Amino acid sequence: xxxxxxxxxxxxxxxxxxxxxxxxxxxxxxxxxxxxxxxxxxxxxxxxxxxxxxxxxxxxxxxxxxxxxxxxxxxxxxxxxxxxxxxxxxxxxxxxxxxxxxxxxxxxxxxxxxxxxxxxxxxxxxxxxxxxxxxxxxxxxxxxxxxxxxxxxxxxxxxxxxxxxxxxxxxxxxxxxxxxxx
Numbered sequence: 001x002x003x004x005x006x007x008x009x010x011x012x013x014x015x016x017x018x019x020x021x022x023x024x025x026x027x028x029x030x031x032x033x034x035x036x037x038x039x040x041x042x043x044x045x046x047x048x049x050x051x052x053x054x055x056x057x058x059x060x061x062x063x064x065x066x067x068x069x070x071x072x073x074x075x076x077x078x079x080x081x082x083x084x085x086x087x088x089x090x091x092x093x094x095x096x097x098x099x100x101x102x103x104x105x106x107x108x109x110x111x112x113x114x115x116x117x118x119x120x121x122x123x124x125x126x127x128x129x130x131x132x133x134x135x136x137x138x139x140x141x142x143x144x145x146x147x148x149x150x151x152x153x154x155x156x157x158x159x160x161x162x163x164x165x166x167x168x169x170x171x172x173x174x175x176x177x178x179x180x181x182x
Contacts, residue, residue: 047116047181048134048150052081054117060129063122065166069129070119072159072166077114077133093162093169111138120154127159128172134181143178150181 054074060066072091079088085105089097100108116134123130132154139147156175157168 047152048113048136049116052077052115052117054119054131056119057121060119060122065127066119066122068166069122069127069159072168073117073119073129073131073157076168077117080109080112080114083109090165091167093160093167096168096170108141111141112136126169127166128156128175129159130154130156130175146178146180148180151178152181153178 054070054077056066056070060069063069075087076091078084079091083106085102088105113136114133115136116132118132120130120132122128132152134150134152136150139149142148142151154177156172158170158172159166160169161167162169
């Protein structure tokens with residue numbers, strides 16, 4: 001059967017609408033899931049606090065590796081807050097720490113204090129940890145796109161096993177947002 005003229009146009013238009021519909025539905029589902037933050041977490045995340053403990057949401061607590069994730073993320077942020085480069089290198093993958101000398105890392109984090117940590121969710125394949133936290137830093141050390149002293153972050157870290165321990169391997173750049181503290 002050969003399609004021509006109007007029939008071909010109708011078939012192609014139908015296929016195009018189907019592809020657009022499936023793509024829009026997929027984008028909505030992904031965006032909707034990314035935006036979900038439990039009310040207790042959203043209301044809690046309102047800027048810097050004195051508490052430097054990482055907390056797990058109820059959803060994150062249900063993940064089988066939640067205790068490993070908690071220990072790794074706590075070590076990572078303790079290292080930053082305590083200006084402890086050696087501890088930081090133990091909490092990140094070798095590929096993360098290799099390009100950054102101790103003197104450069106110390107300078108980069110010299111004014112940073114992170115707080116108000118909540119692991120919102122943990123997922124697999126690869127192991128991903130979505131968390132919210134607040135950073136305070138000198139404006140000169142803030143991201144160029146948001147030069148402020150206080151930032152609320154919503155970041156998804158990638159984690160993996162390296163030499164028998166869980167470490168941060170990177171940040172998912174598509175799942176990262178920051179806003180100035182109110």
